[in-house]
Amino acid sequence: MASLYFTPNLARHTQCPAAELAAATVAELFERYFETWPAVRGFVLDDQGEVRHHVKVLVDGRNLRDRRKLTDDIQNNSQVYVFQALSGG
Amino acid sequence: MAKQLLVGTRKGLFLIGRHAGQWRVDRAELLGDPVTMVLAERDGSLHAAQDLGHFGVKMKRSRDGGATWEDRPVPKYPPKPEEVVDLDPMRGTPIPWDVKRVWALEASQRLGELWCGTIPGGLFHSRDGGETWELVESLWSHPDRKMWVGGGADYPGIHSVLVDPRDPDVVRLGVSCGGLWMSRDGGTSWDCYGQGMRAEYAPPDQAYERRGQDAHRIVQCAAAPDHVWIQHHNGIFRSTDGGLSCEEVKTAQPSAFGFPVVVHPHEPNTAWFVPGVKDQWRYPVDGALVVSRTRDGAESFEILRNGLPQQHSYDLVYRHGLDIDTDGVTLAFGSTTGNLWLSEDQGDRWQNVSHYLPPIYCVRFVN
Numbered sequence: 001m002a003s004l005y006f007t008p009n010l011a012r013h014t015q016c017p018a019a020e021l022a023a024a025t026v027a028e029l030f031e032r033y034f035e036t037w038p039a040v041r042g043f044v045l046d047d048q049g050e051v052r053h054h055v056k057v058l059v060d061g062r063n064l065r066d067r068r069k070l071t072d073d074i075q076n077n078s079q080v081y082v083f084q085a086l087s088g089g
Numbered sequence: 090m091a092k093q094l095l096v097g098t099r100k101g102l103f104l105i106g107r108h109a110g111q112w113r114v115d116r117a118e119l120l121g122d123p124v125t126m127v128l129a130e131r132d133g134s135l136h137a138a139q140d141l142g143h144f145g146v147k148m149k150r151s152r153d154g155g156a157t158w159e160d161r162p163v164p165k166y167p168p169k170p171e172e173v174v175d176l177d178p179m180r181g182t183p184i185p186w187d188v189k190r191v192w193a194l195e196a197s198q199r200l201g202e203l204w205c206g207t208i209p210g211g212l213f214h215s216r217d218g219g220e221t222w223e224l225v226e227s228l229w230s231h232p233d234r235k236m237w238v239g240g241g242a243d244y245p246g247i248h249s250v251l252v253d254p255r256d257p258d259v260v261r262l263g264v265s266c267g268g269l270w271m272s273r274d275g276g277t278s279w280d281c282y283g284q285g286m287r288a289e290y291a292p293p294d295q296a297y298e299r300r301g302q303d304a305h306r307i308v309q310c311a312a313a314p315d316h317v318w319i320q321h322h323n324g325i326f327r328s329t330d331g332g333l334s335c336e337e338v339k340t341a342q343p344s345a346f347g348f349p350v351v352v353h354p355h356e357p358n359t360a361w362f363v364p365g366v367k368d369q370w371r372y373p374v375d376g377a378l379v380v381s382r383t384r385d386g387a388e389s390f391e392i393l394r395n396g397l398p399q400q401h402s403y404d405l406v407y408r409h410g411l412d413i414d415t416d417g418v419t420l421a422f423g424s425t426t427g428n429l430w431l432s433e434d435q436g437d438r439w440q441n442v443s444h445y446l447p448p449i450y451c452v453r454f455v456n
Contacts, residue, residue: 012121013144014160039160043144047166047187054143084143 027070091454097124100447138191164213164222206247240265263307285335289323316357320350349411358386396439409451423449
């Protein structure tokens with residue numbers, strides 16, 4: 001199971017508890033998460049389903065490579081973090 | 090007279106009320122996040138559009154006068170087909186199919202009908218009070234939309250939506266930069282009008298191109314809707330035929346540059362502006378903040394300065410930062426410096442409500 005965490009700053013706007021989910025890519029991980037927490041989608045992804053310009057996603061400590069389709073692979077024990085970028089505020 | 094004034098700012102929404110003849114801040118809501126547009130519906134609902142920066146645009150509604158707020162659906166662009174090429178005509182860079190800012194929000198006389206203008210140029214329509222939104226495809230897919238360019242922002246945007254009081258199917262739009270558009274069939278089809286607007290920032294042979302005009306703000310007289318006033322990037326224009334054609338106003342004082350304009354709801358020849366030094370500077374002429382008023386259809390202007398700072402004022406008033414009440418007497422405006430002023434005598438005298446608000450994006454009276 002991969003772990004997904006969100007910046008506490010997002011919790012000011014919408015409920016976004018950490019979760020452990022089975023997924024092979026970041027896209028799959030997010031989709032599974034949004035099934036339970038649908039309101040979080042619009043905070044993280046834009047209208048085209050891409051990661052918002054000022055949102056930072058880290059997969060096992062590395063920046064997400066495919067911010068458009070989120071095809072980055074994840075492992076069984078991956079740690080995925082969603083942060084605010086330092087830009088955009 | 091209005092019972093309340095809504096003020097959208099860089100750091101939230103402020104509700105201003107009148108108490109014993111004085112207006113003061115009653116409450117601060119949605120604190121910490123920019124509120125780019127507000128709307129009070131006839132049923133008392135308050136709508137607020139937020140720009141959360143990192144986390145995108147959000148919509149809120151209050152049904153208890155602003156005490157509590159609920160999340161509401163956000164207008165959303167459809168998936169962009171891979172084969173569609175949609176580029177900024179100046180830079181050649183892609184126009185994002187993503188709501189970057191809610192820049193206009195208006196209710197029509199039909200219950201539950203709302204129009205929402207956005208950056209990067211999409212117009213959204215709701216028939217159910219914002220429960221669902223539809224992109225107005227006829228405008229978004231109009232070939233001339235590809236000629237629009239960014240004005241105050243990197244991408245074009247719809248900042249003015251005028252629903253004709255005589256017929257809610259007649260809708261006029263102001264676009265920066267894209268001119269004045271009108272639909273006569275409820276948004277099924279659109280045409281660009283505003284013949285006569287002139288762009289100083291374009292080569293001479295393109296100066297009168299209707300689709301390239303940077304109309305900063307467009308308003309119409311509620312009682313005489315064919316009377317349309319336009320505060321444009323390089324001047325003031327006026328139309329008496331519903332925006333089909335415009336005449337440039339040559340008499341504006343102390344300058345013709347500015348963002349906001351309001352027109353008296355019953356007297357189409359009476360309008361107010363907040364002028365500034367033209368575009369490279371954008372602050373009051375000689376550091377003296379004034380409101381200009383015409384009562385004779387721009388034959389002449391009066392300069393209103395009573396109660397306003399006349400030295401070292403660098404207040405800029407954005408396009409939605411000036412409003413007039415339906416009584417035609419009460420006006421308010423707020424600046425990027427966080428100053429808020431109000432007049433109960435058509436601008437002859439101004440009282441300061443606060444010097445300390447965050448930068449002000451929009452002000453709107455609630456009746």
